[in-house]
């Protein structure tokens with residue numbers, strides 16, 4: 001029932017004069033206590049699997065959940081945390097369970113699933129900021145000044161100043177309401193001028209960071225992120241790379257953004273940064289590897305033969321190469337079955353929707369080839385003991401003509417990469433092909449990814465890639481390396497006898 005209106009002269013304001021919150025505040029969030037306002041140390045201890053207990057600092061806590069400060073281990077959205085204990089100066093004050101509900105810059109949000117927490121109690125027992133003089137923050141800042149060389153810090157500052165100046169310029173220009181074409185032209189011009197300076201600084205920092213001692217790298221990362229993230233995070237692509245909202249780097253949404261011909265974003269500055277995000281060498285390599293994967297698909301589909309062939313993409317992400325292959329394919333094709341394998345259900349859902357859209361728009365709903373989706377993670381493929389999942393994947397890829405992966409091996413350490421390569425190679429049919437992408441270092445891209453966006457990759461050159469397949473059994477008929485047009489996406493090309 002509607003409440004009666006308060007009348008003029010009565011108590012209370014008129015309903016029509018009531019106001020809501022402003023800006024970001026319109027989104028209601030329950031009260032939370034910032035750990036810095038608590039006189040003592042707040043720590044969270046939990047398990048994600050029966051063997052391993054993890055512990056990390058608490059950024060904030062509310063009646064409904066807790067924000068964890070950059071946990072060491074990767075915590076994906078939906079991960080269940082059991083034996084979750086909150087400790088106040090070493091003393092347990094809450095125990096239960098939770099689930100990873102969101103990621104924000106530097107924190108992971110966990111929602112309690114076993115019960116609520118009485119925050120008032122914590123607040124009452126929590127005197128205001130114990131460290132009013134900010135001794136801990138000051139000590140960290142002093143260490144950064146002492147341990148990081150002045151020229152290195154100056155270069156990070158120069159980069160921040162450049163971005164600040166560009167943001168100021170573009171914010172002013174934003175009122176001009178440019179058309180999409182005018183904007184694209186502007187971004188070309190900006191990349192020529194401002195981009196030149198920007199890339200020169202990134203390249204210089206890439207070189208000078210190599211001279212820093214190993215123990216200073218953590219400090220250097222926090223220094224660089226603190227100065228640059230507030231600017232870069234105004235761009236959806238850069239922010240997504242840092243925040244990793246799906247719990248891991250390089251999710252399908254971000255990969256799709258590399259292929260968007262029109263940069264997205266709410267402001268001109270953010271759209272320019274998105275455009276820049278597609279222009280770094282390694283971004284162009286991500287775009288370039290799609291063409292190589294698509295060519296590999298074309299080769300299989302156009303090879304003579306009437307028997308159905310299987311191609312499999314491991315870590316398929318958005319599977320753009322398959323979609324684009326379908327958009328260009330001219331039937332009749334060889335009967336083919338494409339198998340998309342990824343741990344991320346949402347990525348598979350996206351692939352399913354998009355490939356079916358192509359089938360409807362280009363083939364009147366007919367399917368020029370079959371597509372299947374398997375939500376399986378590498379650890380399930382590699383498990384020593386047979387499981388239903390390992391059996392399913394083994395059965396599905398057995399005898400494949402082509403097994404490929406773009407943008408997956410750059411996350412795998414050598415020992416895992418080697419085991420996976422042997423497993424996939426063994427599944428190939430006679431004459432079958434493994435086609436595996438791995439990015440190599442590019443001096444304009446690596447520093448930003450590694451030091452600012454926390455996007456850590458295992459870069460490999462030709463020699464290190466070849467070493468991964470040196471012991472394959474049986475000995476391959478051929479091992480070669482392809483490269484995309486930038487030369488920085490290497491494709492390991494292995495043929496089975």
Ligand SMILES: C[S@@+](CC[C@H](N)C(=O)[O-])C[C@H]1O[C@@H](n2cnc3c(N)ncnc32)[C@H](O)[C@@H]1O
Nearest residue numbers: 250315316317342343344347376377378406407
């Ligand atoms: C960077 S994307 C690559 C997308 C695409 N293949 C390409 O060439 O651009 C990496 C994909 O690998 C998947 N992935 C990462 N680790 C995985 C794992 N352990 N098991 C299965 N898939 C994984 C991710 O979910 C993501 O969709």
